[in-house]
Amino acid sequence: MRYMTAGESHGPEEVAIIEGIPAGLTLTQADIDEQLARRQHAYGRGQRQVIETDKVTIMAGVRHQVTLGSPIALNVHNDDHNHWTKIMDPNVPADAENTMRKVMRPRPGHADLVGGMKYRHQADLRNVLERSSARETVMRVAVGAVAKKLLAEIGVDVHGFVLNVGPARADTSVLTNYRTLQELREVTESFPTRTLDAETDAKIREVIDQTKRDANTVGGTVQVMATGVPVGLGSYVSADEKLDAKIARAIVGINAFKGVEFGGGFENAEKYGSEVMDEIYWDADRGFYRGSNNLGGFEGGMTTGEMIVVKGVVKPIPTLYRAMQSVDIDTHEDHRASIERSDTTAVTAAAVIAEAMVAIELAKAVLDKFDADNMDRLQEQLAAYREEIKRF
Numbered sequence: 001m002r003y004m005t006a007g008e009s010h011g012p013e014e015v016a017i018i019e020g021i022p023a024g025l026t027l028t029q030a031d032i033d034e035q036l037a038r039r040q041h042a043y044g045r046g047q048r049q050v051i052e053t054d055k056v057t058i059m060a061g062v063r064h065q066v067t068l069g070s071p072i073a074l075n076v077h078n079d080d081h082n083h084w085t086k087i088m089d090p091n092v093p094a095d096a097e098n099t100m101r102k103v104m105r106p107r108p109g110h111a112d113l114v115g116g117m118k119y120r121h122q123a124d125l126r127n128v129l130e131r132s133s134a135r136e137t138v139m140r141v142a143v144g145a146v147a148k149k150l151l152a153e154i155g156v157d158v159h160g161f162v163l164n165v166g167p168a169r170a171d172t173s174v175l176t177n178y179r180t181l182q183e184l185r186e187v188t189e190s191f192p193t194r195t196l197d198a199e200t201d202a203k204i205r206e207v208i209d210q211t212k213r214d215a216n217t218v219g220g221t222v223q224v225m226a227t228g229v230p231v232g233l234g235s236y237v238s239a240d241e242k243l244d245a246k247i248a249r250a251i252v253g254i255n256a257f258k259g260v261e262f263g264g265g266f267e268n269a270e271k272y273g274s275e276v277m278d279e280i281y282w283d284a285d286r287g288f289y290r291g292s293n294n295l296g297g298f299e300g301g302m303t304t305g306e307m308i309v310v311k312g313v314v315k316p317i318p319t320l321y322r323a324m325q326s327v328d329i330d331t332h333e334d335h336r337a338s339i340e341r342s343d344t345t346a347v348t349a350a351a352v353i354a355e356a357m358v359a360i361e362l363a364k365a366v367l368d369k370f371d372a373d374n375m376d377r378l379q380e381q382l383a384a385y386r387e388e389i390k391r392f
């Protein structure tokens, strides 16, 4: 499975093409729209999300709500494009009027300055801003929704939520109270900030509200968990086959993500081996299993069959209403950075995007390992493989 996206933030459309989804997967626009709505409804976002109502159109690869095995083409319209038709028109040459809203004062922390230097966009950094915007993540969540649909069919559940926003942090010990990700999902999705409990939700909202009043921005940490993952996805044999490495790349590839850890992650660096290694047990019903999951479901770049636990670090949003020091790229004079309308934080949306990226990498790994032309054949192969692993 592979995919590609295209689309500018204020351009007419966001698009994605996915290749390699088996024939015979039931897939509806509602399956995808549900995930797009989760990304959109996130506490701390700006006015743009009020303008947009993200809805997908399935353009190809599906017939009567069932995948054909051919490339799937997806499309989400940018409602805000209606306000940018002249400025973002792909089909008319530039003139004095349609190049009005130039960006000449690069925002520290955004792609503006380096992107401008690299692509020679010295006439207008909007040419960088438009594609470097996280608007594109709408399509990654759409692709992730297809991956999640496939994973659900083979008993794999993936869920992302918020651990902290700035200083407001959830107590993760409550995670042991949940037997399934579905139970955890119901709780975290009930909070506007998508965190673990009502007290933290209130504290996070307070932090976001105060940050907004201060004309500032704030980051945080998200966690993604996956259950039902078969043993042995990914491989130790070559560095680029390691699935934890692929997931790390996929997470840090999301706009504003600056760190990733698995299981106990950075905390494991302060512990001794006896506290960190997940001891091995066996019983006739389960086959091999572990007494703990400090390594987050990976050994040797391969899934162990335990729950996958990945955390991602999201930096604060670069565009500040209290604009920071910058330099006009035309005059080279000091200026405050440009202010595009902006989010105060994107951590709650980021949890959904990170979940989508983990789902995409898990789906890719499953489809790489088994014959993936058809869903029934994939199911047959997986059932036989799971049985073999149990008998090991």
Ligand SMILES: Cc1cc2nc3c(=O)[nH]c(=O)nc-3n(C[C@H](O)[C@H](O)[C@H](O)COP(=O)(O)O)c2cc1C
Residues within 6 Å of the ligand: 046, 109, 110, 111, 132, 133, 134, 137, 254, 255, 256, 257, 315, 317, 318, 319, 341, 342, 343, 346, 349, 350, 353
């Ligand atoms: C969901 C989401 C929304 C974002 N919204 C904004 C925003 O409103 N303003 C902004 O300056 N950056 C925003 N960002 C962050 C920028 O897209 C990101 O910092 C920029 O592309 C530079 O990439 P880097 O931070 O990965 O280096 C957002 C990121 C995400 C994930």
Ligand SMILES: C=C(O[C@@H]1CC(C(=O)O)=C[C@@H](OP(=O)(O)O)[C@H]1O)C(=O)O
Residues within 6 Å of the ligand: 009, 046, 047, 048, 049, 052, 132, 133, 134, 135, 137, 138, 255, 340, 341, 342, 343
């Ligand atoms: C449009 C989305 O996020 C955008 C990501 C973004 C950025 O710089 O990354 C900047 C903002 O764009 P605008 O100036 O149009 O408000 C966000 O709203 C979205 O997530 O759908």
